[in-house]
Amino acid sequence: MLNFSRQxxxxxxxxxxxxxxxxxxxxxxxxxxxxxxxxxxDISSMDTYRDNSILFLDKFIDIKQYDSKNIILITxxxxxxxxKMIKNIIFVKDLxxxxxxxxxxxxSHDDSLDYLDKFDLINNSxxxxxxxxxxxxxxxxxxVIGKGVEIGKNCIIKNNVVIKNALIKDNVVISDNSSIGxxxxxxxxxxxxxxxxxxxxxxxxxDQNVHIGSSCTIDRGKIDLTYIGKNSMIDNIVHIAHNVKIxxxxxxxxxxxxxxxxxxxxxVTIGGQSGLAGHIKIGNNVVIAGRSGVxxxxxxxxIVAGFPAIDIKEWKKRIIREKxxxxx
Amino acid sequence: MLNFSRQxxxxxxxxxxxxxxxxxxxxxxxxxxxxxxxxxxDISSMDTYRDNSILFLDKFIDIKQYDSKNIILITxxxxxxxxKMIKNIIFVKDLxxxxxxxxxxxxSHDDSLDYLDKFDLINNSxxxxxxxxxxxxxxxxxxVIGKGVEIGKNCIIKNNVVIKNALIKDNVVISDNSSIGxxxxxxxxxxxxxxxxxxxxxxxxxDQNVHIGSSCTIDRGKIDLTYIGKNSMIDNIVHIAHNVKIxxxxxxxxxxxxxxxxxxxxxVTIGGQSGLAGHIKIGNNVVIAGRSGVxxxxxxxxIVAGFPAIDIKEWKKRIIREKxxxxx
Amino acid sequence: MLNFSRQxxxxxxxxxxxxxxxxxxxxxxxxxxxxxxxxxxDISSMDTYRDNSILFLDKFIDIKQYDSKNIILITxxxxxxxxKMIKNIIFVKDLxxxxxxxxxxxxSHDDSLDYLDKFDLINNSxxxxxxxxxxxxxxxxxxVIGKGVEIGKNCIIKNNVVIKNALIKDNVVISDNSSIGxxxxxxxxxxxxxxxxxxxxxxxxxDQNVHIGSSCTIDRGKIDLTYIGKNSMIDNIVHIAHNVKIxxxxxxxxxxxxxxxxxxxxxVTIGGQSGLAGHIKIGNNVVIAGRSGVxxxxxxxxIVAGFPAIDIKEWKKRIIREKxxxxx
Numbered sequence: 012m013l014n015f016s017r018q019x020x021x022x023x024x025x026x027x028x029x030x031x032x033x034x035x036x037x038x039x040x041x042x043x044x045x046x047x048x049x050x051x052x053d054i055s056s057m058d059t060y061r062d063n064s065i066l067f068l069d070k071f072i073d074i075k076q077y078d079s080k081n082i083i084l085i086t087x088x089x090x091x092x093x094x095k096m097i098k099n100i101i102f103v104k105d106l107x108x109x110x111x112x113x114x115x116x117x118x119s120h121d122d123s124l125d126y127l128d129k130f131d132l133i134n135n136s137x138x139x140x141x142x143x144x145x146x147x148x149x150x151x152x153x154x155v156i157g158k159g160v161e162i163g164k165n166c167i168i169k170n171n172v173v174i175k176n177a178l179i180k181d182n183v184v185i186s187d188n189s190s191i192g193x194x195x196x197x198x199x200x201x202x203x204x205x206x207x208x209x210x211x212x213x214x215x216x217x218d219q220n221v222h223i224g225s226s227c228t229i230d231r232g233k234i235d236l237t238y239i240g241k242n243s244m245i246d247n248i249v250h251i252a253h254n255v256k257i258x259x260x261x262x263x264x265x266x267x268x269x270x271x272x273x274x275x276x277x278x279v280t281i282g283g284q285s286g287l288a289g290h291i292k293i294g295n296n297v298v299i300a301g302r303s304g305v306x307x308x309x310x311x312x313x314i315v316a317g318f319p320a321i322d323i324k325e326w327k328k329r330i331i332r333e334k335x336x337x338x339x
Numbered sequence: 340m341l342n343f344s345r346q347x348x349x350x351x352x353x354x355x356x357x358x359x360x361x362x363x364x365x366x367x368x369x370x371x372x373x374x375x376x377x378x379x380x381d382i383s384s385m386d387t388y389r390d391n392s393i394l395f396l397d398k399f400i401d402i403k404q405y406d407s408k409n410i411i412l413i414t415x416x417x418x419x420x421x422x423k424m425i426k427n428i429i430f431v432k433d434l435x436x437x438x439x440x441x442x443x444x445x446x447s448h449d450d451s452l453d454y455l456d457k458f459d460l461i462n463n464s465x466x467x468x469x470x471x472x473x474x475x476x477x478x479x480x481x482x483v484i485g486k487g488v489e490i491g492k493n494c495i496i497k498n499n500v501v502i503k504n505a506l507i508k509d510n511v512v513i514s515d516n517s518s519i520g521x522x523x524x525x526x527x528x529x530x531x532x533x534x535x536x537x538x539x540x541x542x543x544x545x546d547q548n549v550h551i552g553s554s555c556t557i558d559r560g561k562i563d564l565t566y567i568g569k570n571s572m573i574d575n576i577v578h579i580a581h582n583v584k585i586x587x588x589x590x591x592x593x594x595x596x597x598x599x600x601x602x603x604x605x606x607v608t609i610g611g612q613s614g615l616a617g618h619i620k621i622g623n624n625v626v627i628a629g630r631s632g633v634x635x636x637x638x639x640x641x642i643v644a645g646f647p648a649i650d651i652k653e654w655k656k657r658i659i660r661e662k663x664x665x666x667x
Numbered sequence: 668m669l670n671f672s673r674q675x676x677x678x679x680x681x682x683x684x685x686x687x688x689x690x691x692x693x694x695x696x697x698x699x700x701x702x703x704x705x706x707x708x709d710i711s712s713m714d715t716y717r718d719n720s721i722l723f724l725d726k727f728i729d730i731k732q733y734d735s736k737n738i739i740l741i742t743x744x745x746x747x748x749x750x751k752m753i754k755n756i757i758f759v760k761d762l763x764x765x766x767x768x769x770x771x772x773x774x775s776h777d778d779s780l781d782y783l784d785k786f787d788l789i790n791n792s793x794x795x796x797x798x799x800x801x802x803x804x805x806x807x808x809x810x811v812i813g814k815g816v817e818i819g820k821n822c823i824i825k826n827n828v829v830i831k832n833a834l835i836k837d838n839v840v841i842s843d844n845s846s847i848g849x850x851x852x853x854x855x856x857x858x859x860x861x862x863x864x865x866x867x868x869x870x871x872x873x874d875q876n877v878h879i880g881s882s883c884t885i886d887r888g889k890i891d892l893t894y895i896g897k898n899s900m901i902d903n904i905v906h907i908a909h910n911v912k913i914x915x916x917x918x919x920x921x922x923x924x925x926x927x928x929x930x931x932x933x934x935v936t937i938g939g940q941s942g943l944a945g946h947i948k949i950g951n952n953v954v955i956a957g958r959s960g961v962x963x964x965x966x967x968x969x970i971v972a973g974f975p976a977i978d979i980k981e982w983k984k985r986i987i988r989e990k991x992x993x994x995x
Contacts, residue, residue, distance in 0.1 A: 155826040170483040173843040187501040187518040190843040190881040204876035204898030220532035225518040225556040228903040242532030247556040498811040515829040515846040548860035553846040553884040570860030575884040
């Protein structure tokens with residue numbers, strides 16, 4: 012259900028075989044062992060192995076997991092390269108650069124000038140000829156619905172909404188001026204600027220019955236998904252970064268920001284103007300008070316507050332202590 | 340002056356009489372006493388009693404206040420129901436569900452699929468056939484002005500602005516990509532998702548000479564108003580939630596968020612990135628420093644800072660104390 | 668390179684000579700010495716002196732610097748007026764009002780009703796007849812590109828983007844729903860409301876290879892520039908106020924706000940949801956941790972955190988101290 016066909020969103024502009032990848036990144040190659048020749052159609056991540064794909068890897072993983080598939084590995088990690096069990100592998104100096112050069116060579120995306128999408132003006136909105144909108148759904152004015160996008164039954168997409176690189180399930184409401192499927196903030200800190208942006212070629216999936224407010228931004232996954240679970244309620248001006256996964260029944264109040272790759276469980280409530288640092292995990296049934304800055308994993312059923320966020324009882328005690336110290 | 344005609348924004352899609360409401364919510368009814376039969380045309384709140392309306396009530400109020408009007412009361416509070424002075428009342432299990440079922444049955448609104456609005460493309464913007472824009476006002480490109488909206492004299496509505504469910508008085512400026520009259524974040528915490536959203540059928544009134552920045556979101560009232568007073572200045576990316584009332588001459592700097600039902604007096608200044616918790620009252624002539632998190636009522640002429648916000652002098656002392664503790 | 672022709676953006680609607688300015692602000696004048704008669708074409712600031720211009724001044728500066736140019740000075744500072752070396756000067760009661768009255772008399776801008784711009788609908792976006800977009804650049808749907816705007820080579824302007832009063836250099840990417848060149852939050856605190864807004868007649872320059880996320884707002888300079896340096900990366904929902912200058916290679920994460928006139932050096936990294944108070948200076952190679960509130964100048968190579976932001980080591984010590992105090 013959470014699968015998607017990358018080529019619906021990111022067409023392959025140039026075909027290349029695994030044993031010819033070396034031509035794209037030759038200045039970057041230290042060594043290689045490529046025995047298999049297959050046409051590259053997709054990209055894998057540590058979470059999802061896909062057939063006929065490339066996997067960029069800096070950390071060691073259990074190679075058995077993807078052994079049955081046509082996958083060529085590109086790594087900057089000598090230990091990985093030295094594992095002779097791996098048969099198709101290129102050892103590079105700069106993994107980030109290799110990612111950029113190869114992905115930009117193969118795939119077209121909306122941060123590259125070659126990206127093409129054709130639209131029909133339908134009821135005041137631009138709908139891609141390669142989008143599918145269920146006839147029971149309603150799209151208001153000045154929207155843009157990009158290629159590959161599928162919108163399920165009984166959805167309401169309000170005015171001036173941009174939806175690209177996303178699958179929208181049934182009964183979803185997205186309010187005015189929101190942007191879904193936008194580019195994640197991914198680049199090498201040492202090489203900045205639009206020319207070094209990491210191509211972001213994943214998508215967003217918004218599951219059934221989600222309500223999204225106005226002026227929200229939900230970035231697409233880099234390789235896989237950004238995911239918003241069923242029945243979640245998202246208020247206005249909320250930012251959800253790339254690769255974030257949110258469980259079902261979330262309630263996220265206005266102006267909250269969730270940094271990249273955060274994983275949030277089910278039934279989580281987040282007060283307004285909170286921030287969640289990247290790559291942390293929030294358990295099920297957690298409550299995060301308004302204006303919290305969460306910097307660490309939070310276990311199931313916790314209630315936290317403050318910055319850095321701590322148990323709300325401790326936080327309240329601290330407020331009282333501070334008050335006493337000040338005699339006010 | 341702060342009245343509005345609900346049906347201009349939220350047309351009645353099905354007529355129903357007070358003594359037939361029971362049919363809509365029959366699974367929810369515990370008991371009832373309905374003697375009067377009148378056609379439901381409106382909805383009342385604890386602040387405003389309207390003739391031929393329903394009033395949903397969980398707390399006790401002085402019933403004399405609305406006794407002279409055709410109002411049918413729906414409550415989940417046995418004490419209220421047990422008051423035999425009240426002649427038209429339905430006692431329900433789940434007040435929130437009853438609200439949703441009845442309001443969605445009677446009224447059309449922009450979170451329901453039956454909502455209809457017809458537009459003309461005038462000077463690059465979509466203007467509802469049921470909106471009134473004064474001829475001296477200017478609307479830039481890619482705007483959407485929805486049904487019932489009235490825009491007074493000499494207003495400037497910039498590009499990609501969405502105005503729905505709102506009355507805009509004279510000399511108002513609204514800058515690019517802002518959304519006015521959007522849906523408030525109202526739902527039962529125990530039943531989440533777009534299917535359980537509380538219908539929001541109030542409006543926004545923006546009074547004379549208000550200047551609103553870019554990418555702001557101002558949610559409409561749930562039943563009554565969200566109101567911005569005369570001469571107020573609102574910066575970019577400010578979120579103002581449902582039912583907020585702001586006095587005249589407010590100055591609200593960028594990225595501030597004001598949660599639902601906050602009441603703000605006249606001549607209030609709020610620094611950037613501040614947050615005000617729901618249902619609090621801010622007096623006249625208050626200054627809230629930047630990045631404050633205000634959690635309690637603030638009395639007239641106060642200056643506050645910090646989170647939770649305290650008197651700014653105390654806050655400054657605390658900063659010095661913290662510095663001393665750290666010897667830096 | 669950072670020059671611009673004001674009249675491309677803000678046409679002169681009425682010509683006036685320096686010795687006739689008194690007619691516009693007569694109720695405001697205390698005294699004057701105007702010997703030179705030249706036509707007012709521009710406005711100067713303390714940073715940039717322009718020929719045939721007005722300079723509004725409340726603080727003393729070295730007048731030799733602009734002596735060679737046709738500049739008429741308007742001041743509310745008696746000391747400045749009493750300097751008899753200055754030959755063309757008007758001494759006024761209210762400098763702010765004089766600024767408003769004179770600038771609104773001479774220049775047209777997008778907060779005044781007389782502002783005119785004519786558009787062609789090109790590939791689903793409205794492009795001003797007086798804008799220049801390089802043929803290699805791509806503009807997606809529902810954008811508005813205003814008069815005077817120049818967009819360099821190989822830029823990508825995504826959907827529903829508004830660009831006014833701005834020069835965009837080569838290879839810039841601006842993502843969906845962002846607003847560039849919007850009105851700065853400038854007005855007299857004692858006289859609020861749209862009628863007293865200080866005309867903002869500067870522009871934004873976005874230099875080469877900058878990547879800007881979704882739903883950002885970048886206000887134009889009041890008189891001169893708001894400037895974003897080469898290779899800078901700006902995430903979603905970032906607010907950059909008027910007159911801000913950002914060096915090259917900045918990385919600014921989501922929901923950060925930078926108040927007016929902040930100067931930021933090169934190679935600066937700012938974590939998400941940070942705020943920078945107005946008129947401060949951030950050195951080169953500074954790192955500002957997420958959720959920081961920076962209230963003072965920060966010197967080169969510093970790493971700061973917290974609110975008010977302090978050295979990150981001190982901040983971490985404080986967190987540990989607080990933890991000990993609470994025994995949690």
